[in-house]
Amino acid sequence: MINISEVSETNEMIEKENLDVRTITMGISLFDCIDTDLKALNEKIYNKIHESAKDLVKTGEEISKEFGIPIVNKRISVTPIALIGASACKTPSDFVTIAKTLDRAAKDVGINFLGGYSALVSKGMTTADKLLIESIPEALSSTDVVCSSVNVGSTKTGINMDAVRLLGDIILETANKTKDTDSSGCTKLVIFCNAPDDNPFMAGAFHGVTEADRIINVGVSGPGVVKTALEKVRGENFEVLCETIKKTAFKVTRVGQLVAKEASERLGVPFGIVDLSLAPTPAIGDSVADILHEIGVEHAGAPGTTAALALLNDQVKKGGAMASSYVGGLSGAFIPVSEDQGMINAVNAGALTLEKLEAMTCVCSVGLDMIAIPGDTKATTLAGIIADEMAIGMINQKTTAVRLIPVIGKTVGDTVDFGGLLGFGPIMPVNKFDCAAFVDRGGRIPAPIHSFKN
Amino acid sequence: MNKIIITVVGKDTVGIIAKVCTYLADNDVNILDISQTIVSGYFNMMMIVDVSGSKVAFNDLSDSLENIGNDIGVVVKCQREEIFDSMHRI
Numbered sequence: 007m008i009n010i011s012e013v014s015e016t017n018e019m020i021e022k023e024n025l026d027v028r029t030i031t032m033g034i035s036l037f038d039c040i041d042t043d044l045k046a047l048n049e050k051i052y053n054k055i056h057e058s059a060k061d062l063v064k065t066g067e068e069i070s071k072e073f074g075i076p077i078v079n080k081r082i083s084v085t086p087i088a089l090i091g092a093s094a095c096k097t098p099s100d101f102v103t104i105a106k107t108l109d110r111a112a113k114d115v116g117i118n119f120l121g122g123y124s125a126l127v128s129k130g131m132t133t134a135d136k137l138l139i140e141s142i143p144e145a146l147s148s149t150d151v152v153c154s155s156v157n158v159g160s161t162k163t164g165i166n167m168d169a170v171r172l173l174g175d176i177i178l179e180t181a182n183k184t185k186d187t188d189s190s191g192c193t194k195l196v197i198f199c200n201a202p203d204d205n206p207f208m209a210g211a212f213h214g215v216t217e218a219d220r221i222i223n224v225g226v227s228g229p230g231v232v233k234t235a236l237e238k239v240r241g242e243n244f245e246v247l248c249e250t251i252k253k254t255a256f257k258v259t260r261v262g263q264l265v266a267k268e269a270s271e272r273l274g275v276p277f278g279i280v281d282l283s284l285a286p287t288p289a290i291g292d293s294v295a296d297i298l299h300e301i302g303v304e305h306a307g308a309p310g311t312t313a314a315l316a317l318l319n320d321q322v323k324k325g326g327a328m329a330s331s332y333v334g335g336l337s338g339a340f341i342p343v344s345e346d347q348g349m350i351n352a353v354n355a356g357a358l359t360l361e362k363l364e365a366m367t368c369v370c371s372v373g374l375d376m377i378a379i380p381g382d383t384k385a386t387t388l389a390g391i392i393a394d395e396m397a398i399g400m401i402n403q404k405t406t407a408v409r410l411i412p413v414i415g416k417t418v419g420d421t422v423d424f425g426g427l428l429g430f431g432p433i434m435p436v437n438k439f440d441c442a443a444f445v446d447r448g449g450r451i452p453a454p455i456h457s458f459k460n
Numbered sequence: 461m462n463k464i465i466i467t468v469v470g471k472d473t474v475g476i477i478a479k480v481c482t483y484l485a486d487n488d489v490n491i492l493d494i495s496q497t498i499v500s501g502y503f504n505m506m507m508i509v510d511v512s513g514s515k516v517a518f519n520d521l522s523d524s525l526e527n528i529g530n531d532i533g534v535v536v537k538c539q540r541e542e543i544f545d546s547m548h549r550i
Contacts, residue, residue, distance in 0.1 A: 008541060010495045010506040012548045013465055017537070072518055074539035260546040 020075055023230035024292040025258065027265050028285050029079040030066050031121075031206035032275065033213035033221040034058050036085040044094040048107040051090070055082065055111040055120075058220055058275075063116040065272050069265055077265065082112060083211035083223075084122035092134035098141035105145035105152050112151045121211035123154040126201070129163040129450065139169070142176050146191040147183035153209035159199035159396040161403045164453040170396065171445050173197055174389030178412060181381065185414035188422040192411040193376065197392050199399030199406045204279050205335040210372075210407055221278035222270045223335060226262030227285040228254075229294050232322075236300040247301065248321045255282060255325025263330040281335030282326035283371060284318075286346035288429040294318075294339050295348025306341075306349055306366075307358030315339060316369035336405060338371025344424060344431035345376050353432050360391075360434055368398050373407035378422045378433050381414035388412065390441035393451075401454055462512045463492070463541040466525065470534025472503040479528055480507070480536065487515045503534065508541070 019025035039050035063080045070077040084090075087104055095101045105123055112120040123145055125135040142154050156173060159165035177192055184191030196210040203214020206223035213221070235254040239246050262280040270277035286294045295306040301314040319338040326333045341363065343349045352358035360377065367373045373395050392408045399406030413422050416433055423430035468476060477494070484491060489509050496505040514521065522538040529536030 007493060007508060008465065008544045008548065010497065010504070012544055013467060013506050014504070016544055016547055017467060071522065072540050073543040074537055075543060257547045261543060264542055264546040 017074070019228070019231045023228070023234045024287075024289060025228045025231045025261070026076040026078050027224060027262060028227040029081050029206050029225040030062070030077055030265065030269050031081040031083055031211055031223045031225065032059050032062055032273070033083045033204070033217055033223060033278065035213055035217065035219045036090045040090055040093060042093045044100055044103060047091065047094045048103055051104065052107050052111045055084070055108070056115060059115045059117065061273060065269060069268050069272070073265065075261060075265070079119065080117050081206070081208060081211065082115075082117055082120045083206070083213045084108070084120065085213050085215065086122060086124040086126055088125035088132070088135045088138040089215070091138065092132065095134060095137055098137050098144065101138050101141035102144050102148060105141070105149050108152050109149035117151070119151050119153055119208040121153040121155065121208050122213055123152050124156060124212045126157045127166050127169045128157050128160040129166060131166070131169055139172060139176055142195060143179040143183045143191065146180050146194050153194045153211070155196040155198055155201065155210045155212060157198040157201040158392070159400050161200060161400050161457050162453055165199065165393065165396045165400055165451040167393065167445065167450050168448055170392050171389045171448070173392060174385035174387075174445065177388050177410065178385050181412045181414050188416070188424060189381065189411050189413045190424050190428070193409065193424055193428050195409065197396075197408045199396040200404060202335055202405055206281050207283060207285060207336060209409065217278070218276055220275045222266060222273065222275050223278040223281060224262045224266035224269065225281040225283060225285065225335065226258050227283060228258040229284045229286050229297055230291045231258055232284060233291070233293070233297045233300050236297065244317070248317060251318060251321035252325035255322045256329045258282060259326040259329035259333065277332070279332045279334030280326070280330045282322060282333060282337045283335070284322060284339040286340065286342065286349075287427055288345055288347055290347060293346045293348035294341055295346050295352055299348060305352040305355050305357035307352050307362045311362065312365050312369055315341070315366050319370055336371045340372055340375060341366055341370045342376035343434070344378060344422070344429035345427065346429070350429075350431045353434060360436060364394060364398070367395060367406055368402060372405060373399070375407065375409045376411070376429065377409070378411045378413050378431055379436050380417040380433055381412050382417065383412045383436050384442070386440070386442040386445050387436060389445040391436070393445060397451070461510050464509050464511050464518070464521075465539050465541050465544060466507040466509060467537045467539075468503065468505040468529065468534050470503055470529070472498055472501055473532060473534075476503060476532060476534060477505065479532060480525065483524060483528055484509060487521065488513045489521070
């Protein structure tokens, strides 16, 4: 039988160390909504989302109360809209009408983010893909909760440099259209290489084409729990360190598995995966940088940081894999800047640069995330940064992503505040040297030799 | 059997267990196990109860116990046992 110390341990994780279920995300396929008539398409999309997710928030709240664990977000991911809108949308504005429908449906069912305003263009772009990408600035500036992502590369296909180049412009345009709110539109746009089909976390969530009609994916978090566990093994060797992270990740993932199963049963929707990601928030004690500090580096960015992050990411995956048979999504450690107080401190202390962050993305679970940069950064430079990050993902057979915010009207020395979970932070300097001749070449970078495994 | 873990945390005072137990008895909730400690004046109790025969639903039970806790200045929390089982048992 459960004893009092086990009960106290769990409740301390929840009450003092910010253990929570970060999100229950319902994936919804919109393939059966496809129509050549735009009005009919929008209507079908609204109805499918509303019908599928009308009980999502209520169910999440019930589970939260019964188990005594916060379930912070309830969200929805949908099939990439470039596919769904292809036969009805003839202009970027046609796609924007779908974005507005998604926004309305999301608000009506009470969720706080909906992902899937997306295109999968890792090898090439269809006309619809291109129209959707061109519509992103308008879509993100005229909606509140819709998130967009574009997969521009994979280990199997190489990198679509035409899309990378185009997205340099799109990010800047999105920044300009939302300049009144510190270019916050860019916080809802992620560029991916090797994007997973079942990621429950925003802004990069979409419901992959290989998925069932509806699915429940759950994202668990808990940087504070890992940090507290590590405080107890200060000075111990790497074996003890790794064992501690693994055991903690196991416990956290088991909670996610429990919540996912329960949500799946109550909603009558199959369970997909648990994504165990150490996803920081700006709250004190909810920081991945603090874990790196506890492992032994003075600030995130100091020499040793990449190795510390590599072992953290790997042990989190190992503990998670033991706890659930269906671990998926991004599972690992996120290293966003503005969403993590420890990262912000590291930037302010001069310990963390964009280049070091790029190195860290080789071993973290995602990529360059939530980094505010000067608003006068050139589109070609943005494309160059994206290309670098995509290359890391392609060659290392891992997911990488870019979520940069060129803040219009601000430069190094200024700070931005996106509010809430998105956090705040200093503007980070970007390498000033030019790469236009490289990104303007056009075409695609071929898949690497190790992709030919047939 | 349908088990719930009730935890009570707060400043030690007369009659905490009595009040919680009276409510449980009135509502046909069977107590399976009680353990308690007092750490530097703070009362820490855990009860495992079976609610299979309970007259009230989980939400009402949880809210009523929370209110009883508020009246005597302690925090009372009800959680289904599975969260602890899944975290601490393989």
